[in-house]
Amino acid sequence: MRDTERERERESQGPGTILKSFPFNCTLHMPILELIHVKPPTTFFNPPSLTRWHGIYMGMVGCGSHVATTGTLAIAHVLVRETVTPGTQLYTLLLPGVELQRAQISIISAQDPPYFPGPFSINGQGWLLAPSQGLKGQGQKVFQLQILVTFGQNRSCHGTLKVKVLPAPSSQISFLQQAPNITIREDLAPGSEVVQVRARGFDVRYEILSPVPCPLFSIGRADGLVRTAAPLESALARGAGVAVTRLRVKAYERLRPRASVELDLTVNVRSVNRWPPRCLPAMLVTEIRETTLVGTVLNTFTCTDPDSSGSTLDYELRFYSPPGLASLCLRDRALEVNATLDCDAPGACFQHAASILVLNGDQPLTEVPVLVMVTPVNEFSPACVPHTFRIREDAGPYTLLGSVVGMDKDYPHNSIEYFISGGPSTFSVDRLSGEIHLLGSLDYELQKSYRLTVLVTDHSQDQDPTQRRSGSCTITIEVEDVNDHSPECQPPFQELTIYTPLGRSVEVTKVSCWVPQEPQRLTFSYSIVGGTSQSRFSLQGAILVYNDIMLGPPWPEQSHSYELLIRVADSGPSIPHLSTTATIIVHVVPWNASTASTRIHRVTVPSMMTPLLVTDTEVFWQPEPWFVVVLTVTSALFLLALGWLFSRLFQGQDPYSVFLLLLCPSIQGTEESIEGFIEAPRMEMPQAPSSVMSLVCQPTIQYSTGRDYLFNTLTGARRWL
DSSP: OOOOOOOOOOTTOOTTOEEEEEEEOOSSSSOOOOOOOOSSOOSOBOOOEEEEETTEEEEEEEBOOOOSSEEEOOOEEEEEETTOOTTOEEEEOOOTTOGGGTOEEEEOSOOOTTTSSSOOEEOTTOEEEOOTTOOTTOTTOEEEEEEEEEOSSSOEEEEEEEEEEEOOOOSSOEESSOOOEEEEETTOOTTOEEEEOOEESSSEEEEEEESSSOSSEEEOTTTOEEEEOSOHHHHHHTTOSOSEEEEEEEEEESSOTTSEEEEEEEEEEEOOOSSOOEEESSOEEEEEETTOOTTOEEEEOEEEOSSOTTOOOEEEEEEEESTTOOSEEEETTEEEEOSOOOOSSTTOSOEEEEEEEEESTTSOOEEEEEEEEEEOOOOSOOEEOOEEEEEETTOOTTOEEEEOOEEOSSSSTTOEEEEEOSSOTTEEEOTTTOEEEEOSOOOTTTOSEEEEEEEEEEOSOSSSTTOOOEEEEEEEEEEEOOOOSOOEESSSEEEEEEEEOTTOEEEEEEOOEEOTTOTTOOOEEEEEEEOOGGGOEEEETTEEEEEOOOOSSSOOOSOEEEEEEEEEEEOSSSSSOOEEEEEEEEEEEEOOTTOOOOOOOOOOOOTTSOOOOOOOOOOOOOOOHHHHHHHHHHHHHHHHHHHHHHHHHTTTSOHHHHHHHHHOGGGOOOHHHHTTOOOOOOOOOTTOTTHHHHHHSOOEEEOTTSOEEEEOTTTOOEEEO
């Protein structure tokens, strides 16, 4: 600030005396008062200070300070920008008349961080210097410094210096937003708000640079609000070129008009339609098959705007039932099939209800209802899985064997009917459920399995009820064998005599059974159900075994008879298990020295007759041992001679048969009886020399089967002939 008025004061005025004060108003938030120059040049005057009282600034100019002894310096206020260069001179402390006295000036107050960015400094010339770190970022801070001035001997003064940091001013004015593009309706009333622009700066003002003049729009100088200035509808009707208006807006600071910036606005005026678009067709109802190819066009819509024949219309497809389905799509104005239409899943074959919305911007729209019905197509043939069922041969009529399960990929998947193609009439299939039932009787021995061809035919899976498809599968029925005949044993009755060596087991006989009606059944189970006294008999399969459990004296000397009942039952998976009973009478004769040789004669009789058993007993004499040796040698020589003689007499015949015939005269008979014998191995029995004859002439048992075997009464062994 420059003041041209001169003030004359007397030399008697003391240091710090206020020479001039003057009030003023300032639009800036923080005014700066500077002493530009003094004529004649001098450093006597202090820089002017500012105070504010009720919004009015008061500027004061004071004379320099000069204290003779000890005094107080005037409080000075210094305003600096935060952008000041580090180390820059901020203020000069004036001490008139003491410069030559080499005054010492220092800052005695604390300058501790973080409030102080760095220490202020003052030199001997009274220059206050900015901190070496600068004041960047310290805006609006006030730093209070205590200054001490010492000069001469015991002469000093002190005072307070306040440094206020002002924020850096904006480097340039700028708009807060980019160039906007605004669309408004043509029916806006004059004075309606269009858009508001804002610029960064101090006390910014706005104005429209182009077009000039601008009859349709105006802008608020202080708030930057763009408004309509005239009706737009009439201007559009006149074709005044207001459909698109470009406005250039200028923003500047009121105090610095040269600091300005410009912004281009584009205002689009959209016409208002009073009538919705008209479309052909106004409604679409159509029916398509599920095999319709993707991309097939169902219909093309033609719509016009009565308000403006050349206006561009927008089309939008909106689904209602089912919502969000992508089976249909709208390309330009054509409704097309967008995806495969599949009716082979539950709920997949729909009636597609939708609407086509025809828009002219956000003006009144037209809605075209659309109903597309998808009809099913019988695409696939049904099928069934081959299966094997089992049934007992004694099952009764109408017995359920099982069900044939048919499958069809077309929906509904269970619309299938079942039929038997040809085959026996023994079985039937339910037309709807596929259940197979038995109608007649079965016989495993006559037929063990059946093969049925089951036809599966679909229905109600096409719009045309005559379009039906068929498939087939083979069903195998296996008849399970059921025992309906009991086994028979030959012979059903046996009576045997055995000689048991002490402490040994003897095979008695073998039970032979079979089923005449079912010769293939060969597996039987055998068990003794009666007569097993003292567990002396057991069965090893079909073989009856006598077990002599007497291992030491006293041995039994009397013979015993046992009547055994043998139960013979068929075995295997088939049930029930039928059985029969065979009767065996066994005469057990203990073997000792006084036992007479016994010959058993077995006569084959019919199963219904009782066999006749004839027993001959011969008493023998036990000689001395030497006599036995002599007799044995003599008998051997005699037999050799006799054999040679008969071989000469019966040339051409079997010598062994002739030998048996002569040696065993008690069994002479027919040729069939002779053929029933076989020579037993020779054994030496010191207790019974005459047993040679009995060993050779062992009893032979003949069953009704016509097969003979040789039975050894000593060991119980048999040899089949």
